[in-house]
Amino acid sequence: MGLILSVRELEKSFQSKKVLHRISFDVREGEVLALLGPNGAGKSTTIRTLMDILYPDNGSIHFHFHTSGKLKRNKIGYLPEERGLYRNVKVIDMLLYLAELKDYPLKKAKDRIAYYLEKFDLTGQENRTIETLSKGMAQKIQFIGTIIHEPKLLILDEPFSGLDPVSQELLKQEVRELAKKGTAIILSSHQMNVVEEMCDRIFLIHEGKQVLYGTLEEIKLAHANMKCIIYGQNNKEIWKEVRGIENIEHEDERTIIYIQRDTNITEWIRSLPEQLYVVEMSIERVSLHEIFIAIATEKYEPIEGVLHA
Amino acid sequence: MRNTMKVVRWEIKRNLKSKSFLTGLFLTPAMLVLFFLLSSVFNGANEAFMNGTVAPDILEQFVPGVFAGIILLSIVYTGMMTFQSASQERKDKMAEIVLSSVTPGELMQGKIYGYFVLGLIQVFVWITLAIPFIIWKFDMSIFTYLFTFKTIVFVIFALLGYLLFAALFVGLGATIEDVSAAGSFQGMVLMLPFVPLIFFRSVLEDPNSTVVKAVSYIPFTSPSVMIFRLTILEEWVWMEVALSIIILCVSIWICTKLAGRVFKIGIQKYGKNATPQEIWKWMWLS
Numbered sequence: 001m002g003l004i005l006s007v008r009e010l011e012k013s014f015q016s017k018k019v020l021h022r023i024s025f026d027v028r029e030g031e032v033l034a035l036l037g038p039n040g041a042g043k044s045t046t047i048r049t050l051m052d053i054l055y056p057d058n059g060s061i062h063f064h065f066h067t068s069g070k071l072k073r074n075k076i077g078y079l080p081e082e083r084g085l086y087r088n089v090k091v092i093d094m095l096l097y098l099a100e101l102k103d104y105p106l107k108k109a110k111d112r113i114a115y116y117l118e119k120f121d122l123t124g125q126e127n128r129t130i131e132t133l134s135k136g137m138a139q140k141i142q143f144i145g146t147i148i149h150e151p152k153l154l155i156l157d158e159p160f161s162g163l164d165p166v167s168q169e170l171l172k173q174e175v176r177e178l179a180k181k182g183t184a185i186i187l188s189s190h191q192m193n194v195v196e197e198m199c200d201r202i203f204l205i206h207e208g209k210q211v212l213y214g215t216l217e218e219i220k221l222a223h224a225n226m227k228c229i230i231y232g233q234n235n236k237e238i239w240k241e242v243r244g245i246e247n248i249e250h251e252d253e254r255t256i257i258y259i260q261r262d263t264n265i266t267e268w269i270r271s272l273p274e275q276l277y278v279v280e281m282s283i284e285r286v287s288l289h290e291i292f293i294a295i296a297t298e299k300y301e302p303i304e305g306v307l308h309a
Numbered sequence: 310m311r312n313t314m315k316v317v318r319w320e321i322k323r324n325l326k327s328k329s330f331l332t333g334l335f336l337t338p339a340m341l342v343l344f345f346l347l348s349s350v351f352n353g354a355n356e357a358f359m360n361g362t363v364a365p366d367i368l369e370q371f372v373p374g375v376f377a378g379i380i381l382l383s384i385v386y387t388g389m390m391t392f393q394s395a396s397q398e399r400k401d402k403m404a405e406i407v408l409s410s411v412t413p414g415e416l417m418q419g420k421i422y423g424y425f426v427l428g429l430i431q432v433f434v435w436i437t438l439a440i441p442f443i444i445w446k447f448d449m450s451i452f453t454y455l456f457t458f459k460t461i462v463f464v465i466f467a468l469l470g471y472l473l474f475a476a477l478f479v480g481l482g483a484t485i486e487d488v489s490a491a492g493s494f495q496g497m498v499l500m501l502p503f504v505p506l507i508f509f510r511s512v513l514e515d516p517n518s519t520v521v522k523a524v525s526y527i528p529f530t531s532p533s534v535m536i537f538r539l540t541i542l543e544e545w546v547w548m549e550v551a552l553s554i555i556i557l558c559v560s561i562w563i564c565t566k567l568a569g570r571v572f573k574i575g576i577q578k579y580g581k582n583a584t585p586q587e588i589w590k591w592m593w594l595s
Binding site: 051053073074076077078079080082083084085086087088089093097098100101102142145 | 312315319322323326327397401402403405406407408409410411577579
């Protein structure tokens with residue numbers, strides 16, 4: 001997969017406050033990269049710097065789809081978090097204007113608008129004014145406006161928030177399809193389940209610094225321990241004999257055991273005492289959601305994240 | 310420039326399709342004609358004027374001035390629409406999307422030129438509607454008085470006035486998200502085009518007084534004061550006219566530059582209207 005975008009050692013300060021500390025990442029053709037981080041981590045600053053709205057103090061941004069390496073605005077689709085469309089214009093006029101701004105040919109734009117309106121179940125709505133649309137409809141229209149010009153790089157900021165499950169599924173499907181066709185996608189979201197479901201790689205920043213960068217699997221292998229969830233009434237004392245336990249949480253009938261990182265899981269299961277009462281048991285990796293919360297609340301230490309309670 | 314033209318075309322198209330613009334376009338002259346007719350019914354004092362027996366030399370003097378006055382009025386009005394338009398961009402939360410395609414400078418220029426064309430369309434419609442009425446009412450050949458060298462000078466002043474106010478207003482509009490909550494500062498700036506009205510009496514009394522001469526050079530008053538003053542003056546001092554135009558051009562350049570900086574930062578803010586202190590700060594950030 002070819003590279004689409006390379007960011008190297010990006011730095012940015014607002015007055016004396018440093019908001020980006022030498023961050024570097026790549027985006028490849030046909031992949032979905034999650035740009036994650038708690039509020040105020042520097043995600044928007046990163047995106048705005050990519051879009052040439054803000055200028056970096058240091059570092060480089062290189063777009064590989066153009067020989068100059070400079071930003072080609074008509075090859076990028078950007079869906080900002082703040083949703084908006086001109087209120088008092090017709091759907092079709094709005095979409096054609098967005099296509100024109102990107103230098104996309106009129107004829108092709110019309111065809112694509114018709115195609116997507118049908119796909120998103122909006123056929124026949126093209127002559128309605130935006131203000132008469134429901135929020136969900138407007139959001140779909142905005143999504144169409146973002147991809148109308150067949151961008152090579154798509155930047156989506158919370159694209160699925162506020163949509164009903166059916167529409168959400170529709171848009172997710174479309175994002176996957178676009179990626180399959182080779183579009184590079186940067187997706188910023190706080191919905192970790194969406195990220196786990198959609199993204200190939202993850203770039204997580206906190207307070208302007210890179211915290212995690214890699215494929216979902218890599219990150220989970222490197223940073224997320226296994227946890228064992230057991231339903232069933234047991235004496236707490238029982239766990240004293242079991243080795244390889246990092247931390248235990250008791251909640252009525254449910255016990256969550258966080259297993260130390262380098263423990264062999266099958267051996268660990270075999271080492272469970274016979275008198276353990278199990279109604280239900282599952283072993284899984286700590287979810288991205290939990291890693292995220294640990295980072296955001298600063299309980300997380302990137303390399304030697306061993307916590308004893 | 311290509312991107313600027315896209316914004317220009319969009320602003321024109323969008324307004325020509327909007328009901329409020331079209332209403333203003335046709336209703337305003339209709340209202341003026343109506344008021345004029347009503348006042349002529351109730352007021353017989355200016356009978357000579359009503360009967361079209363005005364001396365030709367007075368017409369020669371006033372027609373270009375009145376013409377320029379209409380342009381200026383229309384242009385101040387459309388200049389204010391750039392304010393509305395920039396603020397709407399924020400209110401509709403479109404700024405970030407549009408700025409992913411064009412630069413803030415292109416967007417701003419597009420708005421200024423777009424509304425410029427709309428202003429001209431407005432003037433054209435008003436004049437076309439007014440001329441048959443005037444010819445019918447006064448039975449005079451207005452065109453002989455209209456197409457003179459004086460008219461050109463007046464039109465130059467009117468157009469320069471537009472560029473100055475449009476730049477000012479478009480920058481100001483970008484500092485505001487909610488027009489109804491606009492601060493007194495923005496309100497005061499919006500009143501600037503009407504400041505010259507204060508001096509109209511002085512111009513009538515003595516078009517060559519020191520005060521009048523001074524305000525002929527101050528950029529925010531010079532377009533309308535000059536148009537009014539030159540209409541009254543029989544002899545023009547060309548040096549004064551040229552100087553006033555030069556000062557105006559330089560002011561437009563400076564104002565556009567500063568407005569561009571304010572526009573660039575303001576248009577991307579969310580949530581609140583900017584304070585004068587903030588605007589002042591943005592003006593000097595390059």
